[in-house]
Amino acid sequence: MLTQDVTKELEAVMDQLQQQGKQPTVALVKxxxxxxxxxxxxxxxxxxxxxxxxxxxxxxxVQTPSEDDRITALEKTVAKLVVRIEELEAKLSEKTS
Structure with missing residues (x-):
């Protein structure tokens, strides 16, 4: 399993709260x-x-996206690429005509 070190992020949040004169609580930090x-x-x-x-x-x-999320993201990317290819093909055919 992959892990991510969040110590620096926690320190930054605690320092920020301290500079604002607030006591770190679970709710504030979270x-x-x-x-x-x-x-x-x-x-x-x-x-x-x-x-x-x-x-x-x-x-x-490390949070890994679910298979459904990955498939949805890939489908969106493919749809965008299809549109771009169609636009490029249209421009190319205009130039050659």
Whole structure:
């Protein structure tokens, strides 16, 4: 399973909250994160930050798109490419006529 290190992102969020004069809470941190972090890891990181002003290394599983999502994305890409090919063919036939 692939993992992603989110420690730096957590530190940035905590620093931002501290600069704003706010105490980091689960809700505040969770809403500011771009990467989903499991609740137990988030709670442990906040506790560590409050007690020692440091965050332990936090890694989360990389979210992989489902097969249906991948197929949908590929179908959209193919549709766009078909339109572009048709436009190019039309331009090419105009030039040769």
């Amino acid at each position: 809403t500011r994160l771009k990467t989903p972090v499991p609740m137990p890891a988030l709670i442990a990181a906040i506790k560590s930050w409050k007690s020692a002003s440091r965050i332990p290394k936090v890694e989360v599983a």
